[in-house]
Amino acid sequence: MSDPSQTGASATGAAAATSSTTSSSVSVGTKIRQDIITGTHAPGSKLREAALAKQYAVSRIPVREALRSLEAEGLVESRPYSGSMVAPSPVEDAEDLFEIRIVLESATAKRAAKRSAEQSSGAAPDDRWHGVRKEISDILAEGDVVIEQERYEDLAVLNMRFHFAVAELSGSVSFISLLRQISGKIEWLYSLNVTRRGPQAWPEHREIIAAIDAGQEAKAVEVMARHVRRSRDSYFAMMAEKTP
Amino acid sequence: MSDPSQTGASATGAAAATSSTTSSSVSVGTKIRQDIITGTHAPGSKLREAALAKQYAVSRIPVREALRSLEAEGLVESRPYSGSMVAPSPVEDAEDLFEIRIVLESATAKRAAKRSAEQSSGAAPDDRWHGVRKEISDILAEGDVVIEQERYEDLAVLNMRFHFAVAELSGSVSFISLLRQISGKIEWLYSLNVTRRGPQAWPEHREIIAAIDAGQEAKAVEVMARHVRRSRDSYFAMMAEKTP
DNA sequence: GCTTAACGTTTTGTATACAACTTCTGAGAA
DNA sequence: TTCTCAGAAGTTGTATACAAAACGTTAAGC
Numbered sequence A, B: 001m002s003d004p005s006q007t008g009a010s011a012t013g014a015a016a017a018t019s020s021t022t023s024s025s026v027s028v029g030t031k032i033r034q035d036i037i038t039g040t041h042a043p044g045s046k047l048r049e050a051a052l053a054k055q056y057a058v059s060r061i062p063v064r065e066a067l068r069s070l071e072a073e074g075l076v077e078s079r080p081y082s083g084s085m086v087a088p089s090p091v092e093d094a095e096d097l098f099e100i101r102i103v104l105e106s107a108t109a110k111r112a113a114k115r116s117a118e119q120s121s122g123a124a125p126d127d128r129w130h131g132v133r134k135e136i137s138d139i140l141a142e143g144d145v146v147i148e149q150e151r152y153e154d155l156a157v158l159n160m161r162f163h164f165a166v167a168e169l170s171g172s173v174s175f176i177s178l179l180r181q182i183s184g185k186i187e188w189l190y191s192l193n194v195t196r197r198g199p200q201a202w203p204e205h206r207e208i209i210a211a212i213d214a215g216q217e218a219k220a221v222e223v224m225a226r227h228v229r230r231s232r233d234s235y236f237a238m239m240a241e242k243t244p
Numbered sequence C: 001g002c003t004t005a006a007c008g009t010t011t012t013g014t015a016t017a018c019a020a021c022t023t024c025t026g027a028g029a030a
Numbered sequence D: 001t002t003c004t005c006a007g008a009a010g011t012t013g014t015a016t017a018c019a020a021a022a023c024g025t026t027a028a029g030c
Helices: A024-037 A049-056 A060-073 A090-121 A127-148 A152-170 A173-191 A198-213 A217-242 B024-037 B049-056 B060-073 B090-121 B127-148 B152-170 B173-191 B198-213 B217-242
Strands: A076-079 A083-086 B076-079 B083-086
Touching (some): A024 A173, A049 A060, A090 A127, A090 A152, A090 A173, A127 A152, A127 A198, A152 A198, B060 B173, B090 B173
Antiparallel strands (some): A076 A083
């Protein structure tokens, strides 16, 4: 029925594996999220706890916990004693989601540039900074390889990882957690309509990181905002040609 | 031991009471949240499910659900099989939280102004718009009364309600839910250090709504950003004089 | 025919019981 | 002394069982 392989490990779950234990609750959550994103559970359809429990071969308790998490992510809506249902399609909120990305990611880029300057001047050294900065270089390099081999599916994941890594460079846990909040809907949005802009967009990431490295806050904001705006325009262009 | 009166009904919970049923889970969540915000549960302290269950006279199940919700709000941090603890004091993230408010609320103000223009021109009429707009007028009027009577505690709640109402005017559920996400931490931040800027800040709300009514997007952004920035500066000034 | 109220079914919410994991303690060896 | 590794204690995670509320159905009344 359901594939036994753990597909999970979405771009979001990049947390350091301090504890290898993955409670069945989060595992079920990952699967339900996947089923929502891929459309197996259609928007607006009811999510019955008993059915989900049977489907994923667990009791209702982990299912409930998973539903709560998904509710926080905005993928599920619940009402007491009335149950849960899949949230409306994120396509309705596409404009909002991109605007949120524009304002939030512009802010993280600005912060990252600021912190970069601080690192260079040695004002407030942070050991983790260099690690994250190196990870970004790795991501960019891996992206080149992936583009070379035309494995665009993997590029989407790398894209997510890049943007979250920039957020980490900003050093703001609040911004990171907010971005994580909407990442589910963003992923959902993209999966409904796989954009092929990846290869063209990739070089823009180097522009972004260059501005950050140079400590140019205004430039970083401008480049990041333009990058996300282009992503948005590409999305809507694709939507338009899909439904003429 | 624990006061039996339902203190709850934080400014956040302004959802329309479609169903009068309040599951004990959310009720417990409200109480724990309150205890975190007021400092009864200190930052970093462990939150043992059994203890909380006994304290609030429920089983561990509702406690767990409440903890999950609080985790999503950023007030609690959890690790599988290791338990939950109160998140670090939001004071550390104060700068971030205000910056998030600046970018998010500027965006909602801009949207609200845009929608206001649409309402005036009759392009995309929305019945709910007028209701929310009227609610704002009521909030502003009530604020005047509260200031007259120097009941500044109530002003804090009205302030929250005003800002959420503006977000609702924007018509973007995504923005609203994101603001709701951080509202818990914002509330926490303020409660640690009750600002007395309320009375001076109140007239600025009229500036904001005036810009929105006029449909002036740029102006609305500017005024809202300045308003939140002043709030931030006032907060840090008070923190500075508190710890010299 | 339409509305409405009562009843049974279904589903969610919660309590209890048990399993799985972490963490603390302390003994033993290098 | 310090490190390592059992083992016990305690806490979290999950399954089962039961209570409470919502929903759908049916039948009575207008």
